[in-house]
Amino acid sequence: MDIAAANRECLERMQKAMPLLVDLQLASEVVPGMHDHLVLHSGPPLSWDRMCGPLRGAIIGACLFERWAATPEEATALAARGGLQFEPCHHHRAVGPMAGIITRSMQVFVVRNERFGNEAYATINMGLGKVLRMGAYDNSVIERLHWMNGEFAEILRDAIQRSGGLDVKNVLAQALQMGDEAHNRYKAATSLFVRTLAPKIAMSKFGDVERALAFAGASDSFFLNIGMASCKATLDAASGIPGATLVTALARNGTEFGIRVSGLGERWFTSPAPKIEGVYFPGYGPDDANPDIGDSAITETAGLGAFAMAAAPAIVQLVGGSIELAREITERMYEITAGEHEAFRIPALGFRGTPVGIDVRKVVRTGIEPVIDTGIAHREAGIGQIGAGLTSAPLDCFVQAVKALAEWKAAERSTGSARPL
């Protein structure tokens, strides 16, 4: 298969995905390979000694939640002496925002790509303020983790199961008509989600439904994790197509930025995680900021987030720009993508589909880096979010990927057939 045909197939799979939210289950029950003392994190693989503050903070929180340690000091010592195993979420069909931590006792949304049969997973979003994903781990965080993954999950699971499956792609498509870009802004999607599931949640016999509905509606970010799992389920089905030069993951662990390319399978191409240009909460500034972190750039990879920025003029206020900037970002992304999304459309651009299918060759040829809009975590463990802003995927990752594709192509020519990478 030549590159053009491979990319057509790859883009077609991205377009035709049918991600449905079908369940909420214990990670130990559904996430492949999940076991005791395994910690999944965002971005490409990374050892404890190279991990940034917020990632370490979130791991400390997970140890306290799992009762693998009784204090932050014990958790740190456990990690330092090799008592935990670390692997990327992406290696387990999962994604997580910011630190992205998933351990066995956490509940994960199950999003099934009905068209291609594959599943993807993400934890329940904790909301704003002191949250695990930003590296906070104080008592309030641990208590919320227990309630969220206990009573709240029982109620929500029951509602999701009785709903017969929620069409996530449809919710995202509607949300783009309602001012969300589906990465930093999930106000419409969260509202539509609560509106849809509220009747089922209200009838639950599993706990405090008033608290459950208030929690699901308390933060606009509630739908973020579901959206991310939907993008992961979409892109996994477009992975592993020999010769395809389209990106299937953009992911950061706070130390490194990594990309994956369809034709190159599960291989990572990494570069140091970039800084974020953004707006800070009062009392914080660029010196406090951790470099870019999280699997949430899976949304940009799927044609959402900064790629759909023109749909969400309100978001540019949050990250410090003008509405012209929002439109300019989306328009620039058409130059590095293979197509326009059939379902995700932008009213302000005359309902043009969002740019989708980042082609590593176009990125290298134009020098245009994929833009990402994202939250900013404090660089130290235990503090949390300090702002929001814009960054971009480092060109170097794409240069490496193009080189690897060229090597693969050369090998294919010499052997007369594709070889596994």
Place this chain on the structure above:
Amino acid sequence: MDIAAANRECLERMQKAMPLLVDLQLASEVVPGMHDHLVLHSGPPLSWDRMCGPLRGAIIGACLFERWAATPEEATALAARGGLQFEPCHHHRAVGPMAGIITRSMQVFVVRNERFGNEAYATINMGLGKVLRMGAYDNSVIERLHWMNGEFAEILRDAIQRSGGLDVKNVLAQALQMGDEAHNRYKAATSLFVRTLAPKIAMSKFGDVERALAFAGASDSFFLNIGMASCKATLDAASGIPGATLVTALARNGTEFGIRVSGLGERWFTSPAPKIEGVYFPGYGPDDANPDIGDSAITETAGLGAFAMAAAPAIVQLVGGSIELAREITERMYEITAGEHEAFRIPALGFRGTPVGIDVRKVVRTGIEPVIDTGIAHREAGIGQIGAGLTSAPLDCFVQAVKALAEWKAAERSTGSARPL
């Protein structure tokens, strides 16, 4: 007070309104002057013999609901022999979409303008399909009216009361950032409403909360009536300012279009109701359409609806236009208004405030008629909605109003003081 000062005061009152949804009560308990066999309808005053099909249909439905008649024929005979009293909603601090019928046993939302102390009322929106406001009155309509105004109202009242009051202006302002123009499109506002009240509704002990939440979220138009009552509460507080030339009501009864002007108090200036340019449901066309009907143009009067069209590009698809048309309509309305709304802002126009405060003098001087986007009812009783489209307030109403203002001004000069009109 000169006209400029009067208009500044009038606009200031529109800007500073603080409409809160505080209650849901029986019309007979809260609507001033409500009594047995009184039927409130949309638009300016009108006798039975001049009423259009959908208005008659809705009145028939109200008679069946109130058990003033056992059959449509009995209801028609009752109306024809003078057994019912007809008055505009607007004469009773109320508004209603389309036919706008309010009778004593209907529940009405109570919206209190906290800044000025006045209240306004609107019934519960029935959703889409066969609904009273469109002139339908079959058994399904009457049954739904009984449930809505019975069990559902008990649940919703309890939730509203326990919420401590919902800031309607804030919901509308958010909705304009989410693709609503707050007349024909209330998808975001309805979603935000359900999201906000769901925890309270879920805890109700007054009935089937699953059905209640499903009903509130079933139709995007649920928030329409609350939005209209909010606009009425806003504009009533801006009425009756001597010399003010700003419009305080645009309202249609399906036969006549009427306007009210602040400085001219409760007087109506009327003209035949215009046709609507629009898109029809399959099987229907312009010949089936009733002329413009409903109090819902109170939204345009308050700087929403077609005046905020640039915020809702998706709505122009519904009514058959392009996104350029949406922007063009809003921009044209700045030419006939006194100011820009401080709270209602349009992302696509760089967060510019919507045009607000229709000045009858500017309408007459420019010849630009206020644009209204609206639903289309079938011209016969009993059928219902057949489409949606755009129309405009007839210039003639504004010409009459300017003439009346000139007469008032002349009288003021000759007597040296303002006189009541």
